[in-house]
Amino acid sequence: MSEAQILRTVLDLWKSAVDAHEPDRVASCFTDDAIFQGLRPYTVGRAGVAAYYAAQPLGLTASYDIREIRRLADDVILGYLEVEFGFTDRPPLPAHLGVLLRRVDDNWQIGHYQISQLP
Template sequence: MSESAEVKMDYQAVITRVLDAWKDGVDSHRPGRVAACFTEDALFQGAHPGYSLGRKGVEEYYAEQPVGLTVRYEIREIRPLVQDVLSAYVDPVFTRPDGTELRFHLTVILLQQAENDWLISHYHVSGLCGMTVATSV
């Protein structure tokens, strides 16, 4: 395996590990677990109008989501920006308890905090073209 393929695989593992923890928090309706995936000063823009800064805003946003909400995702692109900073373009699909699916595009920027410890510093969701964004994920 070439060195660049090996490095890309490491990036994939990092993004997957963080997003799997985020997914676990969403699926189990544990807003604090979701917020723990973010830096203390994270810039967060979900499906609601506006944005928040920090874990508290992330936790409040996910606390408003219905119990039974789940998410699955597909990582489309990963880009290293500088050392210890990764960007990823992701397609998440949220499923409401009634089975309604909400599809989005998501851009995340992850910062390395310590060895093998990465957190989301920037989270930006956008609706698909022609789609009305719901007030609850």
């Protein structure tokens, strides 16, 4: 599987869970020790990811466009994306997203996630 296919597979699972407002399913896309930086102070691990997405408003959606991909090692892929978070009651929020995917056993998961809000 290509780097782009791997990244899309993981991010499509993430997006599906975000769009469905299923925080535990979002968290399952991450490694147990993932470093997660949303738009609030960072957390480490799936519990922090789940809590972050549980606090998001109902109706939140995510769309993404991959800008760059690098395979850093056999089991590590870096992705740089443009993301837009949609809301039901306010304008969308454009952002940049950097993710580091790690292969854990036979699964690819997000080991590092960092959002940067656009000015």
